[in-house]
Amino acid sequence: xxxxxxxxxxxxxxxxxxxxxxxxxxxxxxxxxxxxxxxxxxxxxxxxxxxxxxxxxxxxxxxxxxxxxxxxxxxxxxxxxxxxxxxxxxxxxxxxxxxxxxxxxxxxxxxxxxxxxxxxxxxxxxxxxxxxxxxxxxxxxxxxxxxxxxxxxxxxxxxxxxxxxxxxxxxxxxxxxxxxxxxxxxxxxxxxxxxxxxxxxxxxxxxxxxxxxxxxxxxxxxxxxxxxxxxxxxxxxxxxxxxxxxxxxxxxxxxxxxxxxxxxxxxxxxxxxxxxxxxxxxxxxxxxxxxxxxxxxxxxxxxxxxxxxxxxxxxxxxxxxxxxxxxxxxxxxxxxxxxxxxxxxxxxxxxxxxxxxxxxxxxxxxxxxxxxxxxxxxxxxxxxxxxxxxxxxxxxxxxxxxxxxxxxxxxxxxxxxxxxxxxxxxxxxxxxxxxxxxxxxxxxxxxxxxxxxxxxxxxxxxxxxxxxxxxxxxxxxxxxxxxxxxxxxxxxxxxxxxxxxxxxxxxxxxxxxxxxxxxxxxxxxxxxxxxxxxxxxxxxxxxxxxxxxxxxxxxxxxxxxxxxxxxxxxxxxxxxxxxxxxxxxxxxxxxxxxxxxxxxxxxxxxxxxxxxxxxxxxxxxxxxxxxxxxxxxxxxxxxxxxxxxxxxxxxxxxxxxxxxxxxxxxxxxxxxxxxxxxxxxxxxxxxxxxxxxxxxxxxxxxxxxxxxxxxxxxxxxxxxxxxxxxxxxxxxxxxxxxxxxxxxxxxxxxxxxxxxxxxxxxxxxxxxxxxxxxxxxxxxxxxxxxxxxxxxxxxxxxxxxxxxxxxxxxxxxxxxxxxxxxxxxxxxxxxxxxxxxxxxxxxxxxxxxxxxxxxxxxxxxxxxxxxxxxxxxxxxxxxxxxxxxxxxxxxxxxxxxxxxxxxxxxxxxxxxxxxxxxxxxxxxxxxxxxxxxxxx
Numbered sequence: 001x002x003x004x005x006x007x008x009x010x011x012x013x014x015x016x017x018x019x020x021x022x023x024x025x026x027x028x029x030x031x032x033x034x035x036x037x038x039x040x041x042x043x044x045x046x047x048x049x050x051x052x053x054x055x056x057x058x059x060x061x062x063x064x065x066x067x068x069x070x071x072x073x074x075x076x077x078x079x080x081x082x083x084x085x086x087x088x089x090x091x092x093x094x095x096x097x098x099x100x101x102x103x104x105x106x107x108x109x110x111x112x113x114x115x116x117x118x119x120x121x122x123x124x125x126x127x128x129x130x131x132x133x134x135x136x137x138x139x140x141x142x143x144x145x146x147x148x149x150x151x152x153x154x155x156x157x158x159x160x161x162x163x164x165x166x167x168x169x170x171x172x173x174x175x176x177x178x179x180x181x182x183x184x185x186x187x188x189x190x191x192x193x194x195x196x197x198x199x200x201x202x203x204x205x206x207x208x209x210x211x212x213x214x215x216x217x218x219x220x221x222x223x224x225x226x227x228x229x230x231x232x233x234x235x236x237x238x239x240x241x242x243x244x245x246x247x248x249x250x251x252x253x254x255x256x257x258x259x260x261x262x263x264x265x266x267x268x269x270x271x272x273x274x275x276x277x278x279x280x281x282x283x284x285x286x287x288x289x290x291x292x293x294x295x296x297x298x299x300x301x302x303x304x305x306x307x308x309x310x311x312x313x314x315x316x317x318x319x320x321x322x323x324x325x326x327x328x329x330x331x332x333x334x335x336x337x338x339x340x341x342x343x344x345x346x347x348x349x350x351x352x353x354x355x356x357x358x359x360x361x362x363x364x365x366x367x368x369x370x371x372x373x374x375x376x377x378x379x380x381x382x383x384x385x386x387x388x389x390x391x392x393x394x395x396x397x398x399x400x401x402x403x404x405x406x407x408x409x410x411x412x413x414x415x416x417x418x419x420x421x422x423x424x425x426x427x428x429x430x431x432x433x434x435x436x437x438x439x440x441x442x443x444x445x446x447x448x449x450x451x452x453x454x455x456x457x458x459x460x461x462x463x464x465x466x467x468x469x470x471x472x473x474x475x476x477x478x479x480x481x482x483x484x485x486x487x488x489x490x491x492x493x494x495x496x497x498x499x500x501x502x503x504x505x506x507x508x509x510x511x512x513x514x515x516x517x518x519x520x521x522x523x524x525x526x527x528x529x530x531x532x533x534x535x536x537x538x539x540x541x542x543x544x545x546x547x548x549x550x551x552x553x554x555x556x557x558x559x560x561x562x563x564x565x566x567x568x569x570x571x572x573x574x575x576x577x578x579x580x581x582x583x584x585x586x587x588x589x590x591x592x593x594x595x596x597x598x599x600x601x602x603x604x605x606x607x608x609x610x611x612x613x614x615x616x617x618x619x620x621x622x623x624x625x626x627x628x629x630x631x632x633x634x635x636x637x638x639x640x641x642x643x644x645x646x647x648x649x650x651x652x653x654x655x656x657x658x659x660x661x662x663x664x665x666x667x668x669x670x671x672x673x674x675x676x677x678x679x680x681x682x683x684x685x686x687x688x689x690x691x692x693x694x695x696x697x698x699x700x701x702x703x704x705x706x707x708x709x710x711x712x713x714x715x716x717x718x719x720x721x722x723x724x725x726x727x728x729x730x731x732x733x734x735x736x737x738x739x740x741x742x743x744x745x746x747x748x749x750x751x752x753x754x755x756x757x758x759x760x761x762x763x764x765x766x767x768x769x770x771x772x773x774x775x776x777x778x779x780x781x782x783x784x785x786x787x788x789x790x791x792x793x794x795x796x797x798x799x800x801x802x803x804x805x806x807x808x809x810x811x812x813x814x815x816x817x818x819x820x821x822x823x824x825x826x827x828x829x830x831x832x833x834x835x836x837x838x839x840x841x842x843x844x845x846x847x848x849x850x851x852x853x854x855x856x857x858x859x860x861x862x863x864x865x866x867x868x869x870x871x872x873x874x875x876x877x878x879x880x881x882x883x884x885x886x887x888x889x890x891x892x893x894x895x896x897x898x899x900x901x902x903x904x905x906x907x908x909x910x911x912x913x914x915x916x917x918x919x920x921x922x923x924x925x926x927x928x929x930x931x932x933x934x935x936x
Contacts, residue, residue, distance in 0.1 A: 125326045126319070324670040331667070335571035346568045347388075347413040347644040348558040349594055351436035353456035356420075358442045359472045362541035364418055367397060367551070368626045386577070386592060386646035389414040390625045397551050400487055404552035411559055411566070414551075415644045417577075417592065418628075420709075435575055435592050437565060438558050439467035440550070445506050445538070446476055449513040457517055466561065468535050468553055469521065471510065475540040477502050484544030489525040491545050492538065507536065524553055531561065568643065572596035574663040576606070577646075579654065580702060581727040587655040588621075588648050591663060598647065598665070599640045605664040605675040608656035612679035614672045621648040655726065659708070695744050696720030697785070698737035700729050702754040710753050710778060717782065722747065729757040729772065734764045741769060746792045749773065753781055796913045804914050805840060805906035807925040808833035810898040813872060817894055822885035824851065824877040828898070833925045835867040835900070841877060842901040843892040844932055850901060851886045852877040869921070902929050 134140035141149065352360045368387060390413050398404050417436060439460055443453060460467050475482060479499050483491045492503060507523060514521040514534060524535040537553060539546035558566065573595035582588050589606075598620060605614045621635040622645065641647045664675040690711065699714070699721050701707035707724060714721055723736050729752050740748040750765070752774040765772050771788060775781035797804075809832040816827030828835075839854045855878045857864040859871060867873040879885040888894060907926060910918055930936075 121330075122319075122323055122326050125329075126322055129322065320670055321674060324668065324674045327668065328671060328674060332571055335569045339567045339569035339571070340564075342567045342569065344568045345410050345412065345559070345563075345566045346595065346642075347411060347415050348437040348554075348562065348566055349415045349417065349435055349592065349644055350554060351417045351419065351439045352442060353419055353439055353453075353459070353467075354442035355444070355447075355450035355452040358444045358447075358450075358453070359541045360442045361418055363440075363442065363470060363472065363539065363547070363550075364416060364628075366541050366544055366547055367393070367416075368628070385418045385628050386590070387416045387418070387628055388623070388625050388645055389416060393626055394551055394555060398548045398555075400485055400548045401552045402487075404548075404556065407552075407556060409555060409559065411555055414554070415592070415646060435594060436465060437562055438554060439465055440470055440554070441467050442470045442472050443510060443536075444473050445471050445503075445510065446473055448506075448510050449517070454517065457519070461518075466557065468524070468537060468550070468557065469510075469514075470539045470546075470550055471507065471536045472539050472541060474503065474538045474545060475543045477506075480540075480543075482540070482543035482545055484547065487525075488538050488546035488549045503538070507538075510536065524549060530557060568595070570596050572598070572663070572665045573643075574598070576657055576659050576661055576663055579657050579659050579726060581655075582648075585650060587727075588650055589654050589657055589663075591647050591649055593641060593643045593645050593647055595643045596665075597640055597642045598649075600638075603666045603669075603672065604649075604651075605666055605672060605679060606654075606657045607661035607679040608653075608658060610656060612676035613653060613656060614666065614676070615651045615653050617649055617651055619650040621650065622646070623648075690724065692722050692724070693720040694722065695740065695747055696722035697747050697749045697751055698723045698725075698733060698740075700725050700727070700733060700750060700752045700755050702726070706753055706778075710751070710781070713778060713782060714751075717786075719785070720747070728755050729761045731758070731761050731764050734761050734768070734770055734772075737770050738768050745769070746789060746796075749785065749788065751781055751785060753778060793913065793916075800909040800913050802838065803905055804909035805900050805902045806834050806836050806910065806914075806918070807902060807922055807929055808835040808839060808867075808900045809925065810835065810841070810875075812894040812896075812898070814894075816874075817888050818874075820888040822852070822879045822887075823855065824879075824886075824888060825874065826877070826888070826894075827872060827874050830867050830869050830871050830873065832869060833900070833922050834869065835873070835875070837865055840901040841898050843896045843898055845896050846892045848901070848933070849886060849891055850881060851892065851898070852879040852881075899929060899932070902926065902933065902935070904935055907935070 131140055352364065354360050364387060367389065391409070391411070394409070394411075394414065439456075441453065441456055441460070443449060449457075459465075474480060477495075477499050479496055481491075481495060481499075483494065486494075492500060495503070511521045519534050520532065521534040521536055524537045527533050527535045535553060537546055537550045539550055541547075572593075574591050574593045576589050577592055578590040580588055580590065598617065600617055600620055602617050603614055604617060605612060620638045620641050622638055622641060623635055635648065638647075661679070664679070666672045666675055690708075697714075697719060699707065699710055701710055701724075707726060711721065711724065722740065725733055729750060733750060737748060737750050748770050750770060750772045752772060754776050755774070757772055757774060762772065764770075773781060773784045773788070775784060808830060810828040811831055813827040813829055817825075818827070819825040835854060835857065837854055837857060840850065841852060841854065842848050842850045854875050856876045857867050858874045858876075859867070864873065867875075886892070907930075910926075
């Protein structure tokens with residue numbers, strides 16, 4: 001580079017001299033010009049005017065007379081300047097190139113340092129996981145235990161050096177394969193043939209083996225009795241190096257390191273033992289400790305030569321997985337640190353709980369200025385919904401609360417979740433309460449605490465969720481005067497005396513009921529301890545009284561007591577509320593985003609019916625502010641959604657998703673498998689609730705939440721189901737349900753809850769004989785199916801009533817034979833079972849002689865259809881066979897036992913169609929009669 005720079009410098013020497021000569025000539029010309037100018041200045045003004053009027057040609061001649069530079073000099077000057085410019089540009093380019101190379105070298109060094117740092121951190125995490133696994137397996141040794149083990153190994157080496165045959169830890173055959181050690185089964189040789197030397201060597205070997213066993217026992221005892229302080233020191237050291245792993249913990253059943261091969265330490269050479277002892281002596285230096293661990297790993301891997309290829313491939317896959325786990329752990333830790341420092345609040349999630357018909361949806365309608373409740377089927381909520389309440393709406397609703405107007409509200413809004421109140425929708429109430437930061441329990445002041453209200457309180461108590469109580473329907477108090485423009489305290493104070501007394505009496509009853517459930521409660525404007533005493537806010541969803549007080553109390557409690565919980569962070573916390581089919585869009589997910597930000601195009605990991613799966617977000621739709629999820633609205637498409645919001649996700653394969661499961665976001669491709677492993681644990685719990693049977697009805701619902709509620713209702717009603725689906729009823733659903741026609745036709749039924757039935761599906765169902773029941777209310781659907789089952793059972797009973805024979809055992813009463821021959825009329829005592837009209841009777845002790853069918857039964861001169869156990873009734877028995885009629889005293893005696901003549905067909909008919917009329921005692925009698933008649 002120096003030589004290259006010198007070459008152009010020598011070539012530029014001559015032009016430089018020319019440039020200097022040109023510059024001196026220019027200076028002389030300028031001096032001459034200055035002299036003439038001085039003379040011109042001393043002349044008169046008339047001469048100046050004449051000089052100005054000279055012609056251009058004369059001026060040129062004058063310049064020549066003054067001796068200025070010629071054309072050659074100017075050309076030489078231009079060439080020199082051009083060459084100088086080129087040289088300057090080359091030097092500048094060379095300087096830029098050198099700077100770029102230096103910058104690239106610095107960047108490469110920084111990148112190398114970053115990679116080495118990541119490798120070091122990953123190695124530390126890997127070592128931590130390995131130690132944790134060894135601690136769980138009981139193979140982790142402390143420093144003292146390692147030293148004791150090394151001393152034992154050195155002692156064994158000394159014995160071997162002395163010529164004493166000491167058996168190794170694991171005997172191996174000539175081929176290097178492991179041979180199972182069998183204690184006490186050694187082939188005994190003839191002691192008489194052994195020489196004294198051999199006997200002495202054998203005794204020495206036995207003594208050495210005994211010493212080794214004793215040393216191993218001591219090591220195990222030391223391991224079992226290790227000091228707890230050393231374990232605590234290990235944990236503290238590891239936590240300081242790699243941080244806590246509480247943010248991301250895999251279930252114990254699916255830990256990725258559970259199947260990792262563990263190398264078994266055998267005896268080592270003296271050099272390796274000495275090196276390890278020297279390394280263990282300097283535990284204060286982390287680098288030396290890591291080198292020791294690396295050397296141990298290398299020794300372990302070299303000893304396990306039989307499965308080197310398999311273990312290497314497994315290590316590669318586990319290393320990639322551990323890298324993803326480490327990245328997720330570091331990201332969650334970073335998000336946690338940012339959340340602690342963050343001053344930005346997210347919207348709190350508020351869940352509305354309570355018994356059916358307490359006014360939960362009506363309260364939200366008053367807040368939103370909507371009419372969702374009147375548009376629901378039967379006026380009851382059967383799906384979970386969410387509403388985004390803006391800050392402007394909160395300010396508008398609370399303007400009558402003078403104290404709250406002065407409050408510095410920092411919350412961006414509220415996300416309110418509305419849940420069903422019916423008994424069958426306990427899954428949706430549980431799902432909503434698991435997400436909320438604070439809850440509103442709606443209580444009807446006229447009825448107090450009701451069953452589903454108590455269930456909601458228990459859910460909140462178990463999750464330790466703060467809540468307030470809306471004491472609703474105060475407008476039903478006698479002579480109540482509405483005043484929504486004022487606070488509820490002033491409104492109550494302006495009521496008549498009888499109205500105030502009624503309110504105070506009913507409020508005290510509710511407070512007592514809360515005390516019975518273990519809660520201290522008081523009216524909100526009388527509560528001095530908001531943290532420990534539940535606040536009761538009197539409200540009216542019809543008149544609007546108390547609505548501002550309720551919203552103000554919610555915002556105040558959330559901002560004051562839940563500030564750390566409401567701090568915004570980018571860590572995703574989201575849960576799938578509903579899986580529904582939207583016309584024109586397809587399968588969608590209604591998701592509650594509690595924390596973080598979702599972006600269009602991100603990869604999400606969901607829990608499905610067949611296992612965990614991943615998909616990408618195609619679109620994010622949000623309802624307009626102050627609008628309900630369940631109501632059809634003009635949804636707004638967003639590129640990103642920031643918590644806390646209710647959002648509808650559109651993507652591929654969403655029909656496999658399970659409602660109530662979490663939603664994870666994979667930022668890197670290798671994180672998908674890790675998150676799938678976490679989802680597998682939640683899948684097992686979700687699938688336990690949906691178990692189909694071989695014979696049962698086919699269930700169809702609009703959403704996953706409605707499907708779960710309907711299945712729970714069918715389970716409590718003891719109605720089996722063989723298949724489930726979400727969305728409209730199609731031909732494929734009818735074909736699946738039609739299989740029941742071959743097994744049990746009473747279950748060839750489709751229960752369609754809040755879905756449409758396609759015309760082709762209805763035509764196919766009519767042609768093959770499948771019944772379809774549709775309803776918008778879950779109880780109507782149950783009533784329709786129950787009526788169908790009763791009609792079906794009655795039809796089958798009428799069809800098989802001549803085949804079914806109920807078991808009975810009769811004995812003739814003394815002196816109660818009123819007619820001995822056809823028809824036989826006798827008085828009997830029903831000892832076992834029940835005797836029905838039409839029951840065939842026989843006498844087992846007389847070769848099962850058939851005596852006829854019961855044609856009528858009388859008790860106290862009244863006709864009966866059934867004679868029950870313990871009754872004395874009179875029977876009229878008609879002979880219906882083709883043989884001769886039987887007679888009492890000839891074919892059988894009055895002292896013989898009479899039983900019903902059963903068969904395999906009659907037993908099956910009773911099982912299938914008359915099971916509800918049979919008791920346990922009847923089935924015991926059937927079992928005895930089967931032995932009597934030889935029925936199998």
